[in-house]
Amino acid sequence: MIRLFTPHGLSAGARLSLEADQARYLVAVMRRAVGDEVALFNGRDGEWRATLAAVAKRAVQLQVHERTRPQDGGPDLDLVAAVVKRSRLETIVEKAAELGARRVRLALTARTNAETVRIPRLQAIAMEAAEQTGRLDVPQILEPVRLSALLDGWEAGRRLMFCDESGEAPPALQALGGQPPGSWAILIGPEGGFSPEEQARLRALRYSTPVGLGPRILRADTAAISALTLWQAVLGDGRP
């Protein structure tokens, strides 16, 4: 079953038009025709069954039928990722969507190399991954912000899983065990690691839990996926 994100409201009997890209995908790529079913979600109203009601070359009208799943936001998890090279950043965003992060905040750190970040492209990757993975919302991708500014404006009550590549932090399973669920963020550094000043600040934060990700040096995208996996397994919706 093809799943599509739509910005429109969803309710029984509603009729809506798809964006040109989605219409082309459905008709030209996936060869869907009038009467065929799709699933729709918009991040607010749950998942709905719909059928193709009218098909033109670049326009598709959908008829919305009944709700098949109620809305469920998933855990309140941010991924804060230092900006890295484009292909690895795209992997990070795709995998954050698959592994249930609610937002991806991009950070500029002392050792971040200058990279052009195209938020609309990253947002499109997040949307496609959300459609594939079965979740009912699309993670929001936020413009890069200096790490120091991000910490200065840290939201009260949100805990931080600080992925510390120094080798001094305890393994993630041990460090996260016994911690409360609730609002969290995972922080992943750039390929060159955090500067000593950044490390000192991150370790001293009251809301920070430094964790190790094993004895090998991980690329930024691997570290992000491993950290998301371990957090979901211990504190998120993958926990027993």
Added chain:
Amino acid sequence: MIRLFTPHGLSAGARLSLEADQARYLVAVMRRAVGDEVALFNGRDGEWRATLAAVAKRAVQLQVHERTRPQDGGPDLDLVAAVVKRSRLETIVEKAAELGARRVRLALTARTNAETVRIPRLQAIAMEAAEQTGRLDVPQILEPVRLSALLDGWEAGRRLMFCDESGEAPPALQALGGQPPGSWAILIGPEGGFSPEEQARLRALRYSTPVGLGPRILRADTAAISALTLWQAVLGDGRP
């Protein structure tokens, strides 16, 4: 410090020539010159400090000095991955190297699409990732084999973490907790999942532990990385 894999034996005072690719990388890309240091490993003799002793356009001679780390094989972990599209298969191999798998065995399953697999290219990706990640060996990448044949010839004593996307298996942390370490393999299916017959056989194997990887549908590369992460955290060299 640049790390390089070499097939040659390593001992104090040895002198060796690099392959043309590595020589070009060191000199043309990384601008190394006579006297500069590199680290060498060969999967058998540990890690050694070496210096560039002679440099020509496509040839570099290295002088080997002293051993800086003893050889350490890491956990005895195979990744058995169904063949998927090239870019995702390359990600799987790169991440298997970063996350400490000793071998990657490629499997052809009922729902595997025909794909051309270029083992030398995958082996080169594994080598580069091993150099980056700090491990002392390079995972071996094996030619694709039918899953049924692979199970028929299963090595006695090797346990199997079967990543079961049916939603019926317990979460990985719970399923792996209390299992013995030792020789293991992780099995990841193709994008279309295992067939019902394959699932039934995999669940019935004495040496198989079915595990779930959370409530979302994961792409094959994400599933592989999550599974490797969880196995290392519970039973491998990332455990507390």
